[in-house]
Amino acid sequence: xxxxxxxxxxxxxxxxxxxxxxxxxxxxxxxxxxxxxxxxxxxxxxxxxxxxxxxxxxxxxxxxxxxxxxxxxxxxxxxxxxxxxxxxxxxxxxxxxxxxxxxxxxxxxxxxxxxxxxxxxxxxxxxxxxxxxxxxxxxxxxxxxxxxxxxxxxxxxxxxxxxxxxxxxxxxxxxxxxxxxxxxxxxxxxxxxxxxxxxxxxxxxxxxxxxxxxxxxxxxxxxxxxxxxxxxxxxxx
Numbered sequence: 001x002x003x004x005x006x007x008x009x010x011x012x013x014x015x016x017x018x019x020x021x022x023x024x025x026x027x028x029x030x031x032x033x034x035x036x037x038x039x040x041x042x043x044x045x046x047x048x049x050x051x052x053x054x055x056x057x058x059x060x061x062x063x064x065x066x067x068x069x070x071x072x073x074x075x076x077x078x079x080x081x082x083x084x085x086x087x088x089x090x091x092x093x094x095x096x097x098x099x100x101x102x103x104x105x106x107x108x109x110x111x112x113x114x115x116x117x118x119x120x121x122x123x124x125x126x127x128x129x130x131x132x133x134x135x136x137x138x139x140x141x142x143x144x145x146x147x148x149x150x151x152x153x154x155x156x157x158x159x160x161x162x163x164x165x166x167x168x169x170x171x172x173x174x175x176x177x178x179x180x181x182x183x184x185x186x187x188x189x190x191x192x193x194x195x196x197x198x199x200x201x202x203x204x205x206x207x208x209x210x211x212x213x214x215x216x217x218x219x220x221x222x223x224x225x226x227x228x229x230x231x232x233x234x235x236x237x
Contacts, residue, residue, distance in 0.1 A: 002037045003226035006076025008067045010043040011083035012165045015196030019082040022219035028229040036228055039074040041067040049085040050127030061092045068097055078102060080222050084194045084214060085128045107221045108192060108214040109137040111236065117190050119144040121183035123156055124194030134194055146186040152179040164197035176205045
């Protein structure tokens with residue numbers, strides 16, 4: 001029997017597809033039967049995480065738990081979640097589970113620490129930034145944190161919500177390079193693309209240098225966790 005990974009998805013749907021695609025692309029498989037079985041619950045009923053954190057909106061925890069339990073019932077042996085901001089609620093979901101739940105935040109920070117990074121920029125939603133989901137883990141690992149200016153934070157939110165989630169055209173015309181130059185001038189060695197829409201956005205504008213994609217980190221660690229291998233040409237560490 002092939003191992004089974006369960007993805008708590010729908011946050012957003014494209015980011016969910018991106019995570020699943022990376023698991024498939026990175027797995028060292030010669031035929032269909034060599035691949036990991038993946039169960040996905042693209043639960044678009046999960047309330048917006050940033051609204052819940054910053055504006056006392058409806059909590060996503062009940063829907064996150066529903067998705068997790070559905071995936072367990074489908075045979076998932078490891079759960080992962082395709083949303084950085086949702087990890088603010090990670091510890092609220094854990095008590096309901098009977099299978100391991102891998103944290104995208106923890107795995108990304110471990111990767112940065114093992115890579116010798118001492119200062120990183122966190123590019124993320126307002127919810128992830130203000131809740132310090134990454135900052136707490138990075139500082140605990142001895143990694144200094146920088147953030148973009150208010151102007152460029154607004155640009156990030158537009159990238160995420162307008163250009164990826166809503167599919168607005170013209171993303172290639174946005175001044176994303178200015179944001180990159182700003183955080184590099186602050187001394188950031190790496191930029192954490194700390195929202196699962198951002199790797200999609202940065203790929204579309206052609207910026208990949210000095211970026212860390214938590215979706216890639218999570219996909220590879222999940223593959224390894226269930227006993228499969230990552231293709232050598234994709235292995236990040």
